[in-house]
Amino acid sequence: MNLILVGASAGLGRALAERLAREKHNLLLIAGDEADLKALAADLNLRHSIKTETCAVRLQSDEESVQRIITSAAAMGQIDGILFPLGYSRTDDDGMLGAIDANRIINSNMAGIIALCAHFLPAMLSRGEGLFVFFGSVAAERGRSSNIVYAAAKRGLQSFAESLRHKCAATNINVQFYQLGYLNTAQTFGKKLPFPAAEPKDAADVIVKNLNKRFGLQYYPWFWRFICLGLRYTPWMVFKKLKF
Amino acid sequence: MQVQPRQFISFDGSTRLKGFESKPENYRYLKDLSDAPKNVDAQQTALISRGAGLSYTAASFGEDVCSIDHAQFDRILSFDKENKCIEVEAGISLGKLYDFLIEHGLFLATQPGHPRITVGGCVAPDIHGKNQFMDGTCINQVESLKLFHPSHGIIELSPEQNPELFRLTCGGYGLTGNIISCKLKLKSIPSDMANVTLRPIACIEDLPKMLRESADKADFIFSWHDFNIRGKDFGKGFIQEGRFIANASIGEKTSIRKKAAEQSLNAETRGSLPFPIFNSISVAAMNALYGAKGNSGSSFQLSLFDSIFPIQNVKELYFKFFGAAGFHEYQAIIPESNFGQYIEGVRHALQKRNLPITLASAKLFAGKQDLLRFTGDGICFAMNFPRGQEADELMKELDRLLVNCKGAPNIIKDSRLSKEIVAATYPEYEHFRTLLHQFDPKRIYRSELSERLGL
Numbered sequence: 001m002n003l004i005l006v007g008a009s010a011g012l013g014r015a016l017a018e019r020l021a022r023e024k025h026n027l028l029l030i031a032g033d034e035a036d037l038k039a040l041a042a043d044l045n046l047r048h049s050i051k052t053e054t055c056a057v058r059l060q061s062d063e064e065s066v067q068r069i070i071t072s073a074a075a076m077g078q079i080d081g082i083l084f085p086l087g088y089s090r091t092d093d094d095g096m097l098g099a100i101d102a103n104r105i106i107n108s109n110m111a112g113i114i115a116l117c118a119h120f121l122p123a124m125l126s127r128g129e130g131l132f133v134f135f136g137s138v139a140a141e142r143g144r145s146s147n148i149v150y151a152a153a154k155r156g157l158q159s160f161a162e163s164l165r166h167k168c169a170a171t172n173i174n175v176q177f178y179q180l181g182y183l184n185t186a187q188t189f190g191k192k193l194p195f196p197a198a199e200p201k202d203a204a205d206v207i208v209k210n211l212n213k214r215f216g217l218q219y220y221p222w223f224w225r226f227i228c229l230g231l232r233y234t235p236w237m238v239f240k241k242l243k244f
Numbered sequence: 245m246q247v248q249p250r251q252f253i254s255f256d257g258s259t260r261l262k263g264f265e266s267k268p269e270n271y272r273y274l275k276d277l278s279d280a281p282k283n284v285d286a287q288q289t290a291l292i293s294r295g296a297g298l299s300y301t302a303a304s305f306g307e308d309v310c311s312i313d314h315a316q317f318d319r320i321l322s323f324d325k326e327n328k329c330i331e332v333e334a335g336i337s338l339g340k341l342y343d344f345l346i347e348h349g350l351f352l353a354t355q356p357g358h359p360r361i362t363v364g365g366c367v368a369p370d371i372h373g374k375n376q377f378m379d380g381t382c383i384n385q386v387e388s389l390k391l392f393h394p395s396h397g398i399i400e401l402s403p404e405q406n407p408e409l410f411r412l413t414c415g416g417y418g419l420t421g422n423i424i425s426c427k428l429k430l431k432s433i434p435s436d437m438a439n440v441t442l443r444p445i446a447c448i449e450d451l452p453k454m455l456r457e458s459a460d461k462a463d464f465i466f467s468w469h470d471f472n473i474r475g476k477d478f479g480k481g482f483i484q485e486g487r488f489i490a491n492a493s494i495g496e497k498t499s500i501r502k503k504a505a506e507q508s509l510n511a512e513t514r515g516s517l518p519f520p521i522f523n524s525i526s527v528a529a530m531n532a533l534y535g536a537k538g539n540s541g542s543s544f545q546l547s548l549f550d551s552i553f554p555i556q557n558v559k560e561l562y563f564k565f566f567g568a569a570g571f572h573e574y575q576a577i578i579p580e581s582n583f584g585q586y587i588e589g590v591r592h593a594l595q596k597r598n599l600p601i602t603l604a605s606a607k608l609f610a611g612k613q614d615l616l617r618f619t620g621d622g623i624c625f626a627m628n629f630p631r632g633q634e635a636d637e638l639m640k641e642l643d644r645l646l647v648n649c650k651g652a653p654n655i656i657k658d659s660r661l662s663k664e665i666v667a668a669t670y671p672e673y674e675h676f677r678t679l680l681h682q683f684d685p686k687r688i689y690r691s692e693l694s695e696r697l698g699l
Contacts, residue, residue: 009269009270010269010270010316011269014269014316031270033270033271033272035270035271036270036271039271039317039319039321039333040319042319042320042321042322043319043320043321046320046322046323046344047320047344185269186246186267186268186269189246189248189267190246190247190248
């Protein structure tokens with residue numbers, strides 16, 4: 001398949017790039033830093049003999065970043081699927097961020113993704129097949145006093161994925177949404193976590209194995225399904241007192 | 245750049261220090277390092293690169309030093325099969341590199357014995373292999389490299405471009421900056437199989453002559469000796485001489501390589517046993533068993549992987565059997581003319597002590613000592629034994645013996661080497677220090693090793 005991987009240079013995105021390359025999928029790698037992308041593309045190319053293209057851009061909902069990705073995708077030929085293993089959060093996301101900072105979080109985690117999907121969806125609908133893989137966060141399972149805009153954007157993305165799946169239900173367009181728990185990446189480095197962090201390469205193994213499976217929502221690691229279930233049904237009187 | 249406190253331990257179990265750790269995932273960290281004096285607490289401004297963390301000594305960490313983990317920088321950047329050259333990031337492991345190169349009939353001529361060691365971890369201490377007499381040390385395999393230093397940015401180094409800094413970095417113990425990437429020279433392999441012949445050694449004084457004889461016909465050589473026997477048989481053993489067999493293949497199984505690469509051995513797991521398994525009785529039995537295989541003068545075939553990274557299946561256990569207290573390695577190059585005197589001194593030192601010697605092994609070395617690189621003409625002799633008071637006394641006696649024999653110790657293998665011994669055995673110690681301070685007057689890159697040696 002010819003796949004677009006948005007957020008390819010680090011963490012889960014990097015692990016997915018490696019795993020997808022091993023399965024001989026051609027990849028358009030997208031991330032903010034050119035040096036990292038070029039190194040990754042060269043490595044995947046040499047070790048797995050796949051076709052790689054790169055586009056050094058931070059995906060936002062603006063016309064320019066989306067257009068740059070579209071231009072790079074043209075070199076790949078038909079795009080069979082897009083994976084979005086990206087997330088942008090900040091420690092001061094406490095509900096008092098200014099418009100520019102809040103918009104950046106919304107753009108990176110939701111609006112940019114929606115804009116890119118909007119471009120590739122018509123071609124997939126006309127073919128009747130395609131693949132979208134979205135990644136949410138357990139932080140969005142229930143709103144709390146930290147990661148406020150981030151959680152809102154990820155929950156918005158989940159709603160978008162659900163709608164897209166509904167729209168494509170009569171086709172072979174596969175829309176998957178992973179609700180991710182802690183992964184051992186720069187985002188969790190040095191933080192004391194209440195639950196163990198999974199390795200990105202283990203997550204990538206599961207995601208790549210699941211590429212042909214039809215499901216709407218899956219938790220990774222699996223035990224987060226039960227934690228999130230508990231969180232959702234925790235009475236407000238108790239939830240409001242939780243500090244996390 | 246995100247930094248967190250961490251307790252580090254050296255692989256030999258000798259050194260435990262609190263430092264800091266950073267695990268960058270992308271090249272943005274170089275900009276963060278350039279801004280480090282502005283952004284990071286003064287305590288954390290001392291930096292050092294860290295690869296697999298398998299150095300016996302504390303070369304990749306230090307007290308209050310920030311160790312920069314290169315695990316994510318393990319990519320192949322370019323490959324020129326025709327000219328036998330590959331450019332890799334410094335964090336790539338030798339095992340991963342081997343897996344790629346074997347498919348193209350190539351390999352890196354100089355490699356240490358564990359596939360999880362990184363290329364950066366080979367260049368920084370200028371490691372050697374079992375073929376030093378023929379292929380030199382790691383510096384001889386490096387065509388060029390990219391070095392980053394916050395005050396200088398990224399600098400390209402090679403024997404032609406910034407040659408002095410190149411020599412200071414290959415064998416500079418990571419003290420000149422972060423090695424970002426290396427262009428390595430490669431060699432063709434005639435096959436993925438080697439024929440290994442064992443030549444018994446009845447008298448250890450004959451070792452230099454026998455190693456020279458083997459050097460004429462072998463691609464790699466090392467010897468094994470039993471130092472737990474007293475009397476005339478002290479040091480008996482065998483030379484293991486290997487030669488690649490042209491146009492032969494045993495169809496090396498990738499699963500074996502994968503298993504070796506996935507081994508869990510690190511400084512923390514190595515010391516997981518609270519007590520040592522090695523003692524006088526167990527080591528005597530182990531050596532008697534191992535030594536018996538050399539008596540017959542037999543030969544056998546080994547895969548290329550096993551030739552480069554021998555006994556991976558038992559290596560984890562070997563190091564774990566030293567227990568939490570850890571082990572010493574005393575490795576030194578002794579001029580051939582003084583080898584007899586050195587061995588006599590070792591024999592005398594061991595006779596006084598009831599210390600199990602778990603490994604005694606030699607390689608043939610050739611070359612000229614330069615700065616603090618472990619190289620030169622002579623016999624490279626190594627001994628392993630469990631840590632403890634008797635071992636400490638033995639090490640001190642070996643230091644004195646080595647100075648008398650005009651030998652040089654391996655800095656990367658010995659956690660307690662003093663500045664005085666290094667200065668006495670490496671004639672260019674002061675010159676190395678001067679060059680380092682000229683390049684980096686602030687001495688940003690530091691480790692326990694560099695502090696101990698007064699660098």
